[in-house]
Amino acid sequence: MIAPCDRRRRRARACDNLAHGACRARLGLECRPHSSGESDMTDPRKERDAEPTTHFGYQSVPESQKAQKVAEVFHSVAARYDLMNDLMSGGVHRLWKRFTIELSGARPGNRVLDIAGGTGDLTRQFSRIVGATGEVVLADINASMLKVGRDRLLDKGVAGNVKFVQADAEKLPFPDNHFDVVTIAFGLRNVTHKEDAIRSMLRVLKPGGRLLVLEFSKPTNPLFSRAYDTYSFSLLPLMGKLITNDADSYRYLAESIRMHPDQETLKGMMVEAGFDRVTYHNMTGGVVALHRGIKP
Numbered sequence: 507m508i509a510p511c512d513r514r515r516r517r518a519r520a521c522d523n524l525a526h527g528a529c530r531a532r533l534g535l536e537c538r539p540h541s542s543g544e545s546d547m548t549d550p551r552k553e554r555d556a557e558p559t560t561h562f563g564y565q566s567v568p569e570s571q572k573a574q575k576v577a578e579v580f581h582s583v584a585a586r587y588d589l590m591n592d593l594m595s596g597g598v599h600r601l602w603k604r605f606t607i608e609l610s611g612a613r614p615g616n617r618v619l620d621i622a623g624g625t626g627d628l629t630r631q632f633s634r635i636v637g638a639t640g641e642v643v644l645a646d647i648n649a650s651m652l653k654v655g656r657d658r659l660l661d662k663g664v665a666g667n668v669k670f671v672q673a674d675a676e677k678l679p680f681p682d683n684h685f686d687v688v689t690i691a692f693g694l695r696n697v698t699h700k701e702d703a704i705r706s707m708l709r710v711l712k713p714g715g716r717l718l719v720l721e722f723s724k725p726t727n728p729l730f731s732r733a734y735d736t737y738s739f740s741l742l743p744l745m746g747k748l749i750t751n752d753a754d755s756y757r758y759l760a761e762s763i764r765m766h767p768d769q770e771t772l773k774g775m776m777v778e779a780g781f782d783r784v785t786y787h788n789m790t791g792g793v794v795a796l797h798r799g800i801k802p
């Protein structure tokens with residue numbers, strides 16, 4: 507969302523580390539590109555015509571470029587994505603995902619959308635739960651991730667009730683009131699217009715349907731948070747370099763986590779979009795949070 511910047515910038519002066527992307531995000535500095543003061547005042551056309559920017563990690567990029575940059579990250583890491591997930595989280599991502607499945611309340615015969623489904627961890631579990639009378643759609647914007655996901659699920663014998671669709675979470679190509687459950691796991695962070703994606707997910711849910719957003723969030727303990735920062739900015743890029751020969755993508759991961767709305771902000775966004783009974787659960791000290799909202 508484009509926000510008038512001046513008031514926010516004044517507030518921002520209270521933050522002594524504005525170059526730090528996380529500070530900028532917390533202060534809501536999602537603004538139009540700003541050249542320094544005077545030229546903005548003298549050439550209002552420039553201000554009007556400039557393309558809105560958004561963040562890609564700590565970089566500020568024109569909104570139209572973010573999706574392409576995110577796509578490059580996931581094309582680059584797709585082949586080794588699962589291995590990296592296990593190494594980075596020590597396997598704990600499986601527990602976070604299991605809790606997501608439990609809280610979804612999915613039942614036999616349900617229709618489930620796993621958007622930003624990637625290599626299909628959630629899809630595989632949902633396929634087992636909904637059974638032959640149900641259906642799971644694994645949707646992702648990225649063809650490389652979808653291909654790895656489809657091959658992997660077929661190898662594991664998951665077939666029959668699963669469909670694969672290349673789709674953007676912001677513009678879901680499904681009818682209104684269609685799904686009992688929609689999940690987005692570690693995907694929302696990468697979406698350019700998060701409000702649009704949340705509204706789109708609300709639209710495709712049936713009344714009473716559940717949205718589950720599993721995403722990195724803000725650790726609740728400051729000491730732990732510092733240790734986690736060290737891990738994220740030193741170790742993660744190094745692991746990325748060793749395993750995928752791509753340190754940058756894992757630097758983006760660390761940065762994009764800091765730029766993502768914290769627990770309360772995301773809850774507010776879901777309420778604002780129209781979800782009912784929005785709650786969240788912190789896991790691993792708030793490293794990850796699971797938000798759930800119900801479509802009224």
Ligand SMILES: C[S@@+](CC[C@H](N)C(=O)[O-])C[C@H]1O[C@@H](n2cnc3c(N)ncnc32)[C@H](O)[C@@H]1O
Pocket residue numbers: 576580621622623624625626627645646647648651673674675676690691692693696697698
């Ligand atoms: C970190 S992976 C998560 C994959 C899987 N959900 C998991 O938990 O292992 C993020 C996924 O989001 C996808 N993605 C990014 N932007 C998207 C968008 N606008 N719409 C749909 N998928 C998107 C990426 O292609 C990638 O597969």
